[in-house]
Amino acid sequence: MPTYDYRCLDCRKRVSVYQTYEEYGNVLVxxxxxxxxDLKRVIGRIRFARSEESRLESLADPSDxxxxxxxxxxxxxxxxxxxSQEMGEEMPPEFDEVVDRLEAGESPEDIxxxxPDLGGGGEDFVD
Ligand SMILES: [Zn+2]
Structure with a gap:
């Protein structure tokens, strides 16, 4: 049974709930x-270049x-x-700039x- 992660907006704790696909979205959590x-769904999985590598799969585990x-x-x-560290790959300069600006608190949309070069290529970093 899949686990869905939520963040409680009242007590700020993280909540993991087991739900079937039928229950998800239909049953009050x-x-x-x-x-x-008052729960907010936490991101489930990031599509990162749609890699099949198991190493990336484990990176995409939100619990990490x-x-x-x-x-x-x-x-x-x-x-x-x-x-980027765990992949050990050289990232393009744009990547560093994006990360720096995110750290400075800018929203992804503004960045x-x-x-304009970022959106042109097709692949987004983050879902
Ligand atoms: Zn709570």
């Missing part, structure tokens, strides 16, 4: 810590990321740095707008 139903928050640019920057 409540926080196991405080009982709140700690407190990853897809809506926090700094959190995203940390994750991107970690990914994309100011770097």
């Amino acid at each position: 409540t926080c196991t810590h405080c009982g709140s139903s 990321w700690g407190d990853f928050d897809e809506e926090d640019p700094r959190s995203m920057a940390r994750m991107m740095r970690k990914m 994309e707008k100011s770097m």
